[in-house]
Amino acid sequence: MVLPVYKASENIDTIREAADRIxxxxxxxSTRAGTGHLGPALSLAxxxxxxxxxxxxxxxxxPKWPERDRFILSKGHGCLAxxxxxxxxxxxxxxxxxxxxxxxxxxxPGHPEIKLPGVEANTGSLGHGIALGMGMALAxxxxxxxxxxxxxxxxxxxxxxxxxxxxMAAAHHRLDNLIVIVDRNKLQLGDFTENISQxxxxxxxxxxxxxxxxxxxGHNIEELLSTFKQVPFVCGKPSAVIASTIKxxxxxxxxxxxxxxxxxxxxxxxxxLKNEMSLEELCHE
Amino acid sequence: MNEQKKSTRSSFAEALVEMGxxxxxxxxxxxxxxxxxxxxxxxxxxxxxxxxxxxxxxxxVAAGLALSGKIPVxxxxxxxxxxxxxEQVRVDIATSGLNVKLIGTDTGFSSAWLGxxxxxxxxxxxxxxxxxxxxxxxxxxAEAYKATEAIFKYEGPVYMRLRxxxxxxxxxxxxxxxxxxxxxxxxxxxDVLIVACGGAVYDSLKAAEILQSKGMHATVVNMAxxxxxxxxxxxxxTSSIKHIVTVEHHNITGGLGSAVAEFLAENNPDVRxxxxxxxxxxxxxxxxxxxxxxxxxxxxxxxxxxxxxxxxY
Numbered sequence: 001m002v003l004p005v006y007k008a009s010e011n012i013d014t015i016r017e018a019a020d021r022i023x024x025x026x027x028x029x030s031t032r033a034g035t036g037h038l039g040p041a042l043s044l045a046x047x048x049x050x051x052x053x054x055x056x057x058x059x060x061x062x063p064k065w066p067e068r069d070r071f072i073l074s075k076g077h078g079c080l081a082x083x084x085x086x087x088x089x090x091x092x093x094x095x096x097x098x099x100x101x102x103x104x105x106x107x108x109p110g111h112p113e114i115k116l117p118g119v120e121a122n123t124g125s126l127g128h129g130i131a132l133g134m135g136m137a138l139a140x141x142x143x144x145x146x147x148x149x150x151x152x153x154x155x156x157x158x159x160x161x162x163x164x165x166x167x168m169a170a171a172h173h174r175l176d177n178l179i180v181i182v183d184r185n186k187l188q189l190g191d192f193t194e195n196i197s198q199x200x201x202x203x204x205x206x207x208x209x210x211x212x213x214x215x216x217x218g219h220n221i222e223e224l225l226s227t228f229k230q231v232p233f234v235c236g237k238p239s240a241v242i243a244s245t246i247k248x249x250x251x252x253x254x255x256x257x258x259x260x261x262x263x264x265x266x267x268x269x270x271x272x273l274k275n276e277m278s279l280e281e282l283c284h285e
Numbered sequence: 286m287n288e289q290k291k292s293t294r295s296s297f298a299e300a301l302v303e304m305g306x307x308x309x310x311x312x313x314x315x316x317x318x319x320x321x322x323x324x325x326x327x328x329x330x331x332x333x334x335x336x337x338x339x340x341x342x343x344x345x346v347a348a349g350l351a352l353s354g355k356i357p358v359x360x361x362x363x364x365x366x367x368x369x370x371x372e373q374v375r376v377d378i379a380t381s382g383l384n385v386k387l388i389g390t391d392t393g394f395s396s397a398w399l400g401x402x403x404x405x406x407x408x409x410x411x412x413x414x415x416x417x418x419x420x421x422x423x424x425x426x427a428e429a430y431k432a433t434e435a436i437f438k439y440e441g442p443v444y445m446r447l448r449x450x451x452x453x454x455x456x457x458x459x460x461x462x463x464x465x466x467x468x469x470x471x472x473x474x475x476d477v478l479i480v481a482c483g484g485a486v487y488d489s490l491k492a493a494e495i496l497q498s499k500g501m502h503a504t505v506v507n508m509a510x511x512x513x514x515x516x517x518x519x520x521x522x523t524s525s526i527k528h529i530v531t532v533e534h535h536n537i538t539g540g541l542g543s544a545v546a547e548f549l550a551e552n553n554p555d556v557r558x559x560x561x562x563x564x565x566x567x568x569x570x571x572x573x574x575x576x577x578x579x580x581x582x583x584x585x586x587x588x589x590x591x592x593x594x595x596x597x598y
Contacts, residue, residue, distance in 0.1 A: 125376045131342045135349020165339035
């Protein structure tokens with residue numbers, strides 16, 4: 001097998017640094033642009049850092065390397081975090097992050113598009129990622145590749161029925177190369193998920209659909225790493241990881257606050273937090 | 286006309302199997318609709334997937350396969366493929382220009398006994414509203430075969446309309462070659478231009494014969510590709526013929542009639558246009574013949590409507 005340029009690391013500090021970098025980039029990009037889904041990006045930091053630094057096989061110099069693992073951000077509105085992670089992984093220059101929602105036809109719009117190296121599918125409309133991932137997992141099976149497909153969904157997103165169609169079909173087809181990670185931050189656009197349309201018992205739902213299930217702390221790097229290393233949890237079954245997270249994690253005023261689904265800092269707030277959070281200059285000269 | 290009969294669906298399935306041998310990247314995804322692929326599933330089980338009655342998942346899975354280099358074919362009743370899953374068609378396939386072939390069956394009046402839920406009279410309108418997808422409505426089984434070969438040579442998303450299991454007469458199009466984006470002249474006459482697609486071509490030709498017997502001469506074009514529209518042919522023919530009639534087994538909003546009207550209004554407004562099809566109504570249960578009569582689309586009704594159009598305008 002061809003070795004990817006990128007080699008998975010089990011260095012917890014490296015992964016923690018990447019997650020920290022994601023948070024700072026998300027805050028900076030969204031403040032610069034004056035827009036962005038900050039809360040739903042911040043809950044993703046450790047999940048993405050662990051996947052890209054410790055689990056997935058890919059070659060950022062050759063993004064279409066056929067043997068690579070695939071990643072789909074079904075909750076496309078969390079793209080701030082993905083953009084930061086992809087730049088850290090080497091898919092594009094870090095300076096491109098400054099173009100988030102600020103230049104016409106940007107490679108980094110408010111939801112991810114395949115024109116950006118490293119993005120595997122257009123997402124943004126909720127409830128699409130699992131079926132897309134299922135197609136990629138079937139293609140790997142046809143081609144005899146051991147590629148795995150990682151799909152991150154939101155928790156509110158699971159109110160879309162299309163997810164459960166795909167969940168049923170993926171289990172039927174015994175796609176144990178498909179892994180869904182639910183960013184269970186418990187909040188959706190309008191309120192807590194359980195106040196809008198109850199998701200719990202969520203792990204039971206996945207189990208009853210024929211998936212191997214783990215519930216983990218989505219901000220605990222060691223736990224995420226060891227969990228992802230165990231996939232598939234059950235041979236012949238797709239895997240669901242319900243990652244318990246905090247929306248807005250790492251930005252105190254945003255944590256667990258419904259209004260921070262789609263809210264950003266003002267430049268003034270950014271300046272006030274800059275030293276305390278070791279944030280970069282908002283604008284480079 | 287040729288007395289041989291065949292259904293567009295069986296022709297599609299035969300061509301699909303042939304193409305399956307030639308190109309191992311072709312895969313099928315079914316939403317409990319695998320029978321429409323004929324022998325393909327039996328011949329290529331490792332390339333055939335059924336996701337259950339879940340059209341949205343069928344489209345998403347096809348998109349995932351296409352993103353991995355496969356050429357997926359999906360099929361369902363046209364209404365469920367288009368309206369049920371149009372959001373997946375738009376976001377997962379059209380925006381990325383993925384090489385997925387969407388096959389909507391039982392279009393027009395071909396399965397009308399199933400009632401309005403299954404009568405696909407607005408499917409082209411749904412797909413035409415989404416950029417980037419070629420739209421094909423073959424006139425008969427022979428053309429469906431050639432169109433199936435053509436869509437696999439075409440790189441990008443295609444929506445093709447097929448009809449039901451019923452065997453239909455083969456038309457003179459059988460002798461002509463098929464090319465995406467090209468209309469075919471099936472009859473020539475200088476009084477009126479009839480532009481038809483799909484199941485409406487047969488009755489349009491019959492209507493032209495009726496008109497002929499009354500001394501009115503029609504050019505009949507089989508416009509099997511609704512997008513990209515053969516604008517060159519329309520410009521050429523409407524430079525001399527000023528009475529234009531479109532005929533389709535579809536709502537006149539959003540389908541062939543709309544496409545022709547939009548083009549002529551902007552490029553050659555010096556013509557009279559009459560759009561024949563279903564006008565702002567749903568279909569209802571009935572035989573194909575009953576529905577064609579009800580909507581004035583059988584050959585006799587077409588003949589007299591065109592005749593009146595020529596006399597009144």
